[in-house]
Structures are given as structure tokens and as C-alpha cells.
Amino acid sequence: MQAPEISSTKTLESLFCGALAKPFSDACTSTWHLALSTEPVPTAPALEDAVIFRCTFSGEVSGQGFALLRHAEVVTLGLQDMLDDTDAFGDEHAMALSSIFEASCNELCQHLSQKSPVTVQVERMSAPELPTDRLAELFLEAEGTKIRVSILLFFDQQLVTTYQNASAQTFSFPEVTGTSTSNLNLVLDVELNVTLRFGQRQLSLREVLDLTSGSVVELDRQVDEPVELVLDGKVVARGEAVIIDGNYGMRITQVLQQVTA
Numbered sequence: 001m002q003a004p005e006i007s008s009t010k011t012l013e014s015l016f017c018g019a020l021a022k023p024f025s026d027a028c029t030s031t032w033h034l035a036l037s038t039e040p041v042p043t044a045p046a047l048e049d050a051v052i053f054r055c056t057f058s059g060e061v062s063g064q065g066f067a068l069l070r071h072a073e074v075v076t077l078g079l080q081d082m083l084d085d086t087d088a089f090g091d092e093h094a095m096a097l098s099s100i101f102e103a104s105c106n107e108l109c110q111h112l113s114q115k116s117p118v119t120v121q122v123e124r125m126s127a128p129e130l131p132t133d134r135l136a137e138l139f140l141e142a143e144g145t146k147i148r149v150s151i152l153l154f155f156d157q158q159l160v161t162t163y164q165n166a167s168a169q170t171f172s173f174p175e176v177t178g179t180s181t182s183n184l185n186l187v188l189d190v191e192l193n194v195t196l197r198f199g200q201r202q203l204s205l206r207e208v209l210d211l212t213s214g215s216v217v218e219l220d221r222q223v224d225e226p227v228e229l230v231l232d233g234k235v236v237a238r239g240e241a242v243i244i245d246g247n248y249g250m251r252i253t254q255v256l257q258q259v260t261a
Contacts (some may be wrong), residue, residue: 011220012065012137012163014202015111018166019104020151023138027100029078031143038218041135043187044152045070051094053101057109059118060166063106066130067101068152076147077140094124110167116214131156134222181201193228196250198241226253 013036021034043258044050051074055065071089079096105120134155141148199219211217221222221227226238239252 007039007106012134012160013138013153015108016065016067016104016136019107019111020100020138022107023100023103027077027079027096032077032140032149033143034138034140037137037139039137041137041152042150044068044130045128050183051089052128052130053098054123054125055101055105056121057112057118057121057159058104058120060116061112061118061162062161063162064131064156065159066125066128066154068130068154069097070150070157072231073149075141077149097105098122098124103104112163114163118137129152133157142183160164192231194236197228197230197235240250 017034017036024032024034047067049072050068050070050094053067055067057063057065073092074087074093074097075087079093081096082092088127100123105122109118109120131154134157136153136155138151139148139151140198199221201217227241227250228235229252231235231237236256237250238254238256239250239253242249242251
């Protein structure tokens with residue numbers, strides 16, 4: 001199972017999916033394919049029937065994320081070093097899963113620490129209060145079978161917000177000094193193309209070829225998240241989408257870097 005490439009433009013859900021792929025592949029005796037579900041997130045099972053891990057991030061990206069797996073599904077994974085007659089969830093399964101999530105979260109931290117250090121602590125929890133700010137589902141499918149294992153992800157708002165702030169590619173306006181003001185005046189009327197970005201999504205070639213009239217493409221952004229004003233591929237501002245005389249517009253709520261004159 002090849003791990004998807006981790007990119008700074010991906011959502012938290014996609015990042016976790018990419019980071020979990022290789023640790024699961026290394027820990028299982030059979031071949032599983034890991035993907036991010038596009039279906040509505042199902043209702044979480046009773047906590048006593050599931051194993052839950054809390055990932056607490058500290059640093060520029062901070063907050064808590066939780067991963068939940070059902071006991072009955074974990075035993076179908078074929079984790080290495082399990083007894084052949086192990087058909088009930090036990091401490092061995094929990095320890096193996098803990099190693100998987102520690103390895104994946106450490107990989108995430110390496111990616112998130114490009115500007116400043118980000119650390120993580122992974123703990124198994126018995127009955128935590130799960131956040132409902134951001135939910136997602138990953139699923140593992142066994143190659144050649146219909147066996148499917150669900151991984152429910154829960155992120156608190158602090159983790160979502162700090163990740164969005166850290167991963168945004170901010171545009172660096174040139175600092176205008178007294179000696180260059182006259183030169184800048186020469187180009188102030190040059191028109192620049194800006195784009196209002198509601199979200200994005202990576203599609204496989206197969207998904208693109210399957211597109212027809214009426215197809216729905218789900219983006220990576222929730223409806224209550226700010227939209228972005230993009231110039232030359234860089235985010236220069238965030239705000240709220242509005243309708244002006246029947247056209248889309250944007251009410252700016254945050255300018256990421258002002259021009260100084």
C-alpha cells in the first residue's frame with residue numbers, strides 16, 4: 001500500500017490518510033487500501049465497543065484529534081504478531097494500533113514542523129468526550145475482498161484553525177520604500193487576475209473520466225469555513241462569500257499581509 005504524498009494544501013483528513021497508509025501497510029499481514037470516504041460520516045458506535053486514540057499536537061499547529069476504530073473490525077486487519085486464534089479484541093491489538101498512530105503522527109509532525117517545531121502525544125482513551133467541530137471517515141479495504149474497516153476521525157476547532165493558519169501559502173507583497181515609490185506608481189493600474197477559492201479536491205483520472213452531467217464533486221472545505229482570495233497561486237486574503245447583483249463576491253475578513261508604503 002503506497003502512502004499518498006503529503007502536501008501543505010491538503011486538509012487534515014487527507015493528511016491523516018496519507019500518514020496512516022504506510023504504518024498500516026507495515027503492520028498488517030495482508031494488503032489493505034486506505035482512502036478518505038466521501039460519504040456522510042456515520043454515527044460513532046458505543047465507546048465500549050471501540051478503541052480510541054487521542055493525538056494532542058503542540059506548537060504552531062496545536063489541538064486534539066481523535067481516531068476511533070470498532071473492536072470487531074480491528075480483529076479482521078490481520079495485524080502482525082497476533083495469535084492465530086485471536087478472534088476477540090485485546091491488549092495486543094491496542095498496542096499494535098498505538099504503534100501505528102504514533103508512527104503516523106510523528107510523520108505528520110515532521111511535515112508540520114517546516115516553520116517551527118510541532119510535537120504530538122498519542123494516548124489510548126477509554127471514554128473521552130469526542131469533539132464534533134470536524135468529523136471524517138477513513139476506510140481500509142482488503143484487496144480482493146469486501147472486508148472494510150472504518151476509522152472515524154474527530155478534530156477540535158483549535159486543531160482545524162491552527163492547521164489552516166499554518167498551511168496557508170501567504171503572498172509576500174513587496175515592501176515599498178521611498179526610493180521605489182515612483183517605480184511602483186508606474187504599475188499601480190496594471191490589472192491582476194484574482195480567484196475566489198471555495199475549496200479544492202484531488203480526483204483520480206478514473207473519477208475525471210466518469211464525470212457526467214449531474215455529477216457532484218465534494219470539496220475539502222466545510223460550508224462555514226472562510227473562502228480564500230488567491231493571487232498567482234498564493235492566498236492573499238480570507239473572507240465570506242456574498243452575492244452582489246446576482247454575482248459572487250467576497251467580504252474580506254482577513255488580509256494576510258498588507259502593502260506598506
